[in-house]
Amino acid sequence: xxxxxxxxxxxxxxxxxxxxxxxxxxxxxxxxxxxxxxxxxxxxxxxxxxxxxxxxxxxxxxxxxxxxxxxxxxxxxxxxxxxxxxxxxxxxxxxxxxxxxxxxxxxxxxxxxxxxxxxxxxxxxxxxxxxxxxxxxxxxxxxxxxxxxxxxxxxxxxxxxxxxxxxxxxxxxxxxxxxxxxxxxxxxxxxxxxxxxxxxxxxxxxxxxxxxxxxxxxxxxxxxxxxxxxxxxxxxxxxxxxxxxxxxxxxxxxxxxxxxxxxxxxxxxxxxxxxxxxxxxxxxxxxxxxxxxxxxxxxxxxxxxxxxxxxxxxxxxxxxxxxxxxxxxx
Amino acid sequence: xxxxxxxxxxxxxxxxxxxxxxxxxxxxxxxxxxxxxxxxxxxxxxxxxxxxxxxxxxxxxxxxxxxxxxxxxxxxxxxxxxxxxxxxxxxxxxxxxxxxxxxxxxxxxxxxxxxxxxxxxxxxxxxxxxxxxxxxxxxxxxxxxxxxxxxxxxxxxxxxxxxxxxxxxxxxxxxxxxxxxxxxxxxxxxxxxxxxxxxxxxxxxxxxxxxxxxxxxxxxxxxxxxxxxxxxxxxxxxxxxxxxxxxxxxxxxxxxxxxxxxxxxxxxxxxxxxxxxxxxxxxxxxxxxxxxxxxxxxxxxxxxxx
Amino acid sequence: xxxxxxxxxxxxxxxxxxxxxxxxxxxxxxxxxxxxxxxxxxxxxxxxxxxxxxxxxxxxxxxxxxxxxxxxxxxxxxxxxxxxxxxxxxxxxxxxxxxxxxxxxxxxxxxxxxxxxxxxxxxxxxxxxxxxxxxxxxxxxxxxxxxxxxxxxxxxxxxxxxxxxxxxxxxxxxxxxxxxxxxxxxxxxxxxxxxxxxxxxxxxxxxxxxxxxxxxxxxxxxxxxxxxxxxxxxxxxxxxxxxxxxxxxxxxxxxxxxxxxxxxxxxxxxxxxxxxxxxxxxxxxxxxxxxxxxxxxxxxxxxxxxxxxxxxxxxxxxxxxxxxxxxxxxxxxxxxxxxxxx
Numbered sequence: 001x002x003x004x005x006x007x008x009x010x011x012x013x014x015x016x017x018x019x020x021x022x023x024x025x026x027x028x029x030x031x032x033x034x035x036x037x038x039x040x041x042x043x044x045x046x047x048x049x050x051x052x053x054x055x056x057x058x059x060x061x062x063x064x065x066x067x068x069x070x071x072x073x074x075x076x077x078x079x080x081x082x083x084x085x086x087x088x089x090x091x092x093x094x095x096x097x098x099x100x101x102x103x104x105x106x107x108x109x110x111x112x113x114x115x116x117x118x119x120x121x122x123x124x125x126x127x128x129x130x131x132x133x134x135x136x137x138x139x140x141x142x143x144x145x146x147x148x149x150x151x152x153x154x155x156x157x158x159x160x161x162x163x164x165x166x167x168x169x170x171x172x173x174x175x176x177x178x179x180x181x182x183x184x185x186x187x188x189x190x191x192x193x194x195x196x197x198x199x200x201x202x203x204x205x206x207x208x209x210x211x212x213x214x215x216x217x218x219x220x221x222x223x224x225x226x227x228x229x230x231x232x233x234x235x236x237x238x239x240x241x242x243x244x245x246x247x248x249x250x251x252x253x254x255x256x257x258x259x260x261x262x263x264x265x266x267x268x269x270x271x272x273x274x275x276x277x278x279x280x281x282x283x284x285x286x287x288x289x290x291x292x293x294x295x296x297x298x299x300x301x302x303x304x305x306x307x308x309x310x311x312x313x314x315x316x317x318x319x320x321x322x323x324x325x326x327x328x329x330x
Numbered sequence: 331x332x333x334x335x336x337x338x339x340x341x342x343x344x345x346x347x348x349x350x351x352x353x354x355x356x357x358x359x360x361x362x363x364x365x366x367x368x369x370x371x372x373x374x375x376x377x378x379x380x381x382x383x384x385x386x387x388x389x390x391x392x393x394x395x396x397x398x399x400x401x402x403x404x405x406x407x408x409x410x411x412x413x414x415x416x417x418x419x420x421x422x423x424x425x426x427x428x429x430x431x432x433x434x435x436x437x438x439x440x441x442x443x444x445x446x447x448x449x450x451x452x453x454x455x456x457x458x459x460x461x462x463x464x465x466x467x468x469x470x471x472x473x474x475x476x477x478x479x480x481x482x483x484x485x486x487x488x489x490x491x492x493x494x495x496x497x498x499x500x501x502x503x504x505x506x507x508x509x510x511x512x513x514x515x516x517x518x519x520x521x522x523x524x525x526x527x528x529x530x531x532x533x534x535x536x537x538x539x540x541x542x543x544x545x546x547x548x549x550x551x552x553x554x555x556x557x558x559x560x561x562x563x564x565x566x567x568x569x570x571x572x573x574x575x576x577x578x579x580x581x582x583x584x585x586x587x588x589x590x591x592x593x594x595x596x597x598x599x600x601x602x603x604x605x606x607x608x609x610x611x612x613x614x615x616x617x618x619x620x621x622x623x624x625x626x627x628x629x630x631x632x633x634x635x636x
Numbered sequence: 637x638x639x640x641x642x643x644x645x646x647x648x649x650x651x652x653x654x655x656x657x658x659x660x661x662x663x664x665x666x667x668x669x670x671x672x673x674x675x676x677x678x679x680x681x682x683x684x685x686x687x688x689x690x691x692x693x694x695x696x697x698x699x700x701x702x703x704x705x706x707x708x709x710x711x712x713x714x715x716x717x718x719x720x721x722x723x724x725x726x727x728x729x730x731x732x733x734x735x736x737x738x739x740x741x742x743x744x745x746x747x748x749x750x751x752x753x754x755x756x757x758x759x760x761x762x763x764x765x766x767x768x769x770x771x772x773x774x775x776x777x778x779x780x781x782x783x784x785x786x787x788x789x790x791x792x793x794x795x796x797x798x799x800x801x802x803x804x805x806x807x808x809x810x811x812x813x814x815x816x817x818x819x820x821x822x823x824x825x826x827x828x829x830x831x832x833x834x835x836x837x838x839x840x841x842x843x844x845x846x847x848x849x850x851x852x853x854x855x856x857x858x859x860x861x862x863x864x865x866x867x868x869x870x871x872x873x874x875x876x877x878x879x880x881x882x883x884x885x886x887x888x889x890x891x892x893x894x895x896x897x898x899x900x901x902x903x904x905x906x907x908x909x910x911x912x913x914x915x916x917x918x919x920x921x922x923x924x925x926x927x928x929x930x931x932x933x934x935x936x937x938x939x940x941x942x943x944x945x946x947x948x949x950x951x952x953x954x955x956x957x958x959x960x961x962x963x964x965x966x967x968x969x970x971x972x973x974x975x976x977x978x
Contacts, residue, residue, distance in 0.1 A: 021363070059876075061873040061876050063868050090881060093876070093878060093879035094879025095879070098878060099874070101873075101874050106869065107870050107871055107874040108874075110893065110968075111892050111969075120884065120888075121875075124880050161969070174874070181879065182878075473652065473656065476649070477653050478660070480654070480953060481657065481945055481949045482948060482952055483907070483911060484914065485911055485914065485944075488914060488930070489664060489933060489941055490664055492936065493664055493933075565779075572781070573781070573783065573914075573915055577914075577915070577918070577930055578934065592784070592787065596787055599787075599790065599794075600791055600794070603791060607788075610784040610788070613781060614776075614779050615779075617779035618775060621778055622775060
């Protein structure tokens, strides 16, 4: 099933470092990730493992100045994003890929109206083709985009400021802004996590519906296995800047291989009883001086000394199910 | 039971989650790194140290210490800068360099006295107003503060200094009177936002007295902006002092004061330019030094990166 | 609209502050040892004349009563008489106030424009030589007090390089325009008297630059740091990510939130502008109310001193209200009340 034709996004061996006092935070240590057309891909991992960094690298919106990409490529539709010139990147952001940020309050500019912000997104997307965009047309398109995200009374919403909206509405606005022009790949960074559970559920269903309607691909970042199970076709499990396991969703839950994945699954408390779930002892490594070999090795109860020497490569356990672990190879 | 700021507390569960002052010394290495990251801060520190040392050891550093007092030598008046007189001599024949060094003394004394007198009441009032925010105490204190802040600072200082006898003590009083409100305002903002933090609420709930809360919980967390402001303020107080002595209020002759030296020398421009330019440059140097150092202190105390 | 009630509250607060200020000033003025009546008439006036004056000035009454008489006078426009000019203080103020205002407004405009320009430049070219140069200049700009700058300008332009005039408002021999607003530049423009306009403008340049130097650089630094802070905010990354061109992101979406801090500090900087005017007017012989005030202070001309302080207090208050209004316009959160919670 490894058809090369309909691969949309292909992140190859991506390394990203942040510059800080004392050296570099080597956050991403060789990330490999593929998204095909129409696929729903989940990216699961605990806080601080580098999920957001990976996504921001795709759109080239990492914090300016303080980072370094020493190795790796990101191919979108065959072209390496890291080598694109500025107008190609702008076209990418405008028409192809869009990211929905984790915290909708921080993602909206507080001193401009919703109408201005979404209007500008649409305006500059259209401006890549047409010369002039009329204000009236812009208003109509903006209202339509808001309506797609099921925001009530879109025309009135246009003159509101972000702080006048509830959390759920802000999130919907961000979604509306994302889908207003880029229709091929959506990146949703922990959608709804800052909102209460019922709203989060609505947001997730909205995303599901939109993706189906548009026929787009989506990368869903989440730290919740439950959400991943429900919403994705294929999952990548990430730990400390590397992908440790990837499989079709059903395969991953039926047959987890990597010790980290197993630990994650065991950590989820079950309503059907069984007491408090087991966690995974230890903490994520210090990115300033990360372990030489497998980054999970310090926390792994099955590790051997050879695990600490070199980072493990992907090993295919079953079809479409890859694990980066020396144990899996036995 | 000891809480983290190192004091005894009566509340058994008082959890002080704030970063206590004593950690400043434990973190000295890191603090120095943050301070020294900007070479300009080091320059500022050096300048400040030079000024302080010159002021303290003035009689030994100044080449002609007696000329900083009552002294006339009209034969030598109006000498341009030379090896014997680094900054030249003034209209009465006094060595300007020596006078500048002695003038540092008056300037620093003024700054120390003014800040020592103005900061404690200002801080106290601000803490109280901030803690009792919304009550009548808050309103009264802040309205009074507003009144003093309603007039641009120098104007008030000039007015007060002018109605009193012109001397150093009265100048200090005048400046103190218009300086304290800035600290009240600073502390008001800081204290009123800190008082809503969980550790304060926790202390209140376990029965800690108001006195304890204000001084042991809130105040230690306000210290960094206070110290930053003090470091920067030294320069500004000296400037106001120089402005006052420029118009003749403040330190009286023959004791040298920088502002007064500038104003006296201005009359002899442009031919005897050194009489006014060197004291003026001294003022600039002082301000530069304290500003640079103050910025470094701010970088150091701020919870930033690294 | 909440802006109205916001303004009303500020207005009432200002009134209260001014009243309080007047009390403080009054107390200060009366603290002076000495006899105001005797000072007004001189040491050689006969005692009974002085006594009559004392009664007229209500000096025999208790202090609070004296205060009420004074305040009543102030409301009628009677600030008392100046010991120096021997005229009603109000006349003096009317004559000198516009000059200071003209200077202050011009300096304020200079400050605002260049501060924003330099701040944006520094932020855009962050960590390059441009940023470094602006940063170093700002250290010096802030460290050079206005009166020192004024003296240096005097030296430079008064003697070595006389391309700009250094004394007064208008060159002798130039016919001044009719007094409409009291602002020479404006009045001469209204009349169409261009030579006078240009002359008056040239006279304003040096004192205005000297005054604006400190505030200008301080605001430039605040603009820069505000922009740098906002540069890392999520909404900018989001806007970039949606494909909005970099120029628009910088100049529209970054600038507006960053200016809020700058404008907030402009009120304070205007205060230091007014303060510094006292010394700068003295140096450039600018016939403004600050120079008048200094002279009053040195001569212990109490009525004049009190009047000058009240005038400055009011001006400062008005400027602060204006600044607050502008900030409210820039930041809708202030204008429209606090955020609605989830």
